[in-house]
Amino acid sequence: MTEQAAIDFEAVHGARPSGVWAAPGRVNLIGEHTDYNDGFVLPVALPHRVEVTARRREDGRVRLYSAQGDGTITDLALDGLAPGVVTSWAAYPVGVFWALAEAGHTVGGADLFFDSDVPTGAGLSSSAALECATAAALDDLYGLGLSAPELALVAQRAENAFVGVPCGVMDQMASACCTDGAALFLDTRTLEQRHVPLDLEAAGLRLLVIDTRVKHDLGDGAYAAVRAGCERAAGLLGLDALRDLPAADLTAALARLPRELAPLVRHVVTENQRVVETIAHLEGGRIAALGPILTAGHASLRDDYRVSCPETDLAVEAAVAAGALGARMTGGGFGGSVIALVGAADVEPVAEAVRSAFRSAGFATPVAFTALPSAGARRVA
Ligand code: GLA
Secondary structure (H helix, E strand, O other), X not given: OOHHHHHHHHHHHOOOOOEEEXXXXXXXXXOOOOHHHOOEEOEEEEEEEEEEEEEEEOOOEEEEEEOOOOOOOEEEEOOOOOOOOOOOOOHHHHHHHHHHHHOOOOOOEEEEEEEEOOOOOOOOOHHHHHHHHHXXXXXXXXXXXXXXXXHHHHHHHHHHHHHOOOOOOHHHHHHHHOOOOEEEEEEOOOOOEEEEEOOOOOOOXXXXXXXXXXXXXXXXXXXXXXXXXXXXXXXXXXXXXXXXXXHHHHHHHHHOOOOOOHHHHHHHHHXXXXXXXXXXXXXXXXHHHHHHHHHHHHHHHHHHHOOOOHHHHHHHHHHHHOOOOEEEEEOOOOOOEEEEEEEHXXXXXHHHHHHHHHHHHOOOOOEEEEOOOOOOOEEOX
């Protein structure tokens, strides 16, 4: 552990910590709004991460402090935790204590000090990173012996049932299970996963992440509405989930659906195909071939699924016009971030083209950075 982390922890909690755990944010390469349809996703962990310095407490209390917070300590008894009791950022980590206990694990109290460089409200899964860092710390502190996918499921349960956000499983799986230098191919029905090598540097490429700074919030109802639309469509088609609609039956199925549901179904079915095509290209060493797939994925989210916004549309358009091989919004949408696949020499020109387009449109200045596929949740000290 860095001496600084121990000093910071001790200044807040008055004792030495036992260790430091970290969990990353993510971008999703392709496979958007497919996870709650039992489909495929292909996220990549960011180098940006939440770090939690921690120690056990034996008195059944949880004390949480965030370096990005308002300087106060949230102090709670584990007894009597229930959804709705915590409403601040602390609901994400506290939800993990609750979800572990609910699943029958014996977990006592803890002192926790969080420090994060994952942008918040940017569609980069800062919440999943908070949850997964907490889950990894508690797993070690209390010797639970859970696997990375098990930690992800606990984290998702915390978010769904304790925080009250109806997200799928992608973000927590990405934050818990990703590995350095690879994307995570996940079948969200079977939870089967495969690490698909993604050596951007060897291919002379970069993944440019553009945070549009339009704050996205999955709790505001729009996400729940598209999700409910998919479930209704699956029901009308007599399917368990849209995953079960073969691409060959898509046209016939669309004709049987009400006008407002057909485009949602078209997106999900074609998006699953885009994931499968992407995997084939990656496994064939053709990273540059991902470009047009990303841009087609964005068009589908914009025109069929309708979860993009003027800022994400403009970022994609400007990036592609400036030479990006392809670009798309990533994450839940309604704001958040865009990813662009660009040649190493084009990073700055593409980022500048997006900033300039935003200036002309009167939008806030976006924040752009490159990211290499990074590791999932782990003990770091
Ligand atoms: C958010 C959710 C995920 C997933 C994406 C869309 O990030 O948390 O579960 O549904 O949106 O792909």
